[in-house]
Amino acid sequence: MYNIILDTNILLSAFLFKGFSRKIIDQIVEEKLSLFISQELKKEVLRKFKELGASKEASDKLLFLLENKAILYEPRIKISVCRDKQDNFILELAETSKAEFIITRDKDLLDLLNKKWKKTKIVKPEDFLTKIRRRSEKTPT
Numbered sequence: 001m002y003n004i005i006l007d008t009n010i011l012l013s014a015f016l017f018k019g020f021s022r023k024i025i026d027q028i029v030e031e032k033l034s035l036f037i038s039q040e041l042k043k044e045v046l047r048k049f050k051e052l053g054a055s056k057e058a059s060d061k062l063l064f065l066l067e068n069k070a071i072l073y074e075p076r077i078k079i080s081v082c083r084d085k086q087d088n089f090i091l092e093l094a095e096t097s098k099a100e101f102i103i104t105r106d107k108d109l110l111d112l113l114n115k116k117w118k119k120t121k122i123v124k125p126e127d128f129l130t131k132i133r134r135r136s137e138k139t140p141t
Helices: 008-016 019-029 039-051 056-069 085-097 125-138
Strands: 002-006 033-037 070-072 101-103 120-123
Touching: 002 008, 002 019, 002 085, 008 019, 008 039, 008 056, 019 033, 019 056, 019 125, 033 039, 033 056, 033 085, 039 056, 039 070, 039 085, 056 070, 085 101, 101 125, 120 125
Parallel strands: 002 033, 002 101, 033 070, 101 120
Antiparallel strands: none
């Protein structure tokens, strides 16, 4: 099971537009992936969800995921390496939680050297889904 972080836009996309991001959420709900969050990430996601006028049903599903399926970490470190300083909290969460992947479409995160932060790989949702599909094909049943 992979330990992952979904950035704000991936979480918004999953609940508002479905697509690749929704497939990752389904894997979390089925407990095939572990989702790591921080209070800062949770607050940002909920604030943006409200700003976008998400339906009560979508908001309830998101809240259920964040409160019942995610593992909460509180980073005690400060990092300042990302071009967009507002993205540093994702890297702080990755380093604290030792997540294996950050799943994002954020160019500032994807442009980090070797698409990694320490040992955490930074990937787009479709690339991550390809990786887990290949992994499951290699795993004998």
